[in-house]
Amino acid sequence: xxxxxxxxxxxxxxxxxxxxxxxxxxxxxxxxxxxxxxxxxxxxxxxxxxxxxxxxxxxxxxxxxxxxxxxxxxxxxxxxxxxxxxxxxxxxxxxxxxxxxxxxxxxxxxxxxx
Numbered sequence: 001x002x003x004x005x006x007x008x009x010x011x012x013x014x015x016x017x018x019x020x021x022x023x024x025x026x027x028x029x030x031x032x033x034x035x036x037x038x039x040x041x042x043x044x045x046x047x048x049x050x051x052x053x054x055x056x057x058x059x060x061x062x063x064x065x066x067x068x069x070x071x072x073x074x075x076x077x078x079x080x081x082x083x084x085x086x087x088x089x090x091x092x093x094x095x096x097x098x099x100x101x102x103x104x105x106x107x108x109x110x111x112x113x114x
Contacts, residue, residue, distance in 0.1 A: 014094060017098060018048075018094065019047060020098065020101075021047075021092050021098055021100075021101035022047035025101055025105050025108070026038070026050065028105035028109050029108055032108075032112035032113075034055075034056070035056040035111070036052050036053065036055065036112070037052060038050075038051070038052045047092060048091065048092050049090075049091055049092070050090040050091075051081070051087055051088065051089045051090075052087055052090075053088070054067045054087070056112065064088060066111075068080060070107075076103065076107055090104055
């Protein structure tokens with residue numbers, strides 16, 4: 001707790017950045033409900049581990065494989081799914097910069113429109 005007592009502004013600032021990154025990613029996914037399905041439900045979503053399925057074209061396995069391959073080609077790695085939920089998992093921990101979340105959100109939108 002010493003960190004929270006010593007650096008409260010830094011903690012609040014990091015929380016705001018984390019919230020902004022999560023919102024960018026969730027907004028991109030939610031903009032294309034015909035392509036993506038967020039798991040789990042909105043009531044229990046995580047801002048740290050953003051899990052979703054790629055449903056584009058009806059063949060989820062093929063769509064997710066294409067999403068992962070195209071993402072890797074753009075330098076977006078570590079998106080392979082959650083061990084119990086499958087799908088895609090975007091980790092949004094403190095080591096991920098805002099620019100990384102912006103890049104992922106842009107890719108999510110571009111993939112959906114392709």
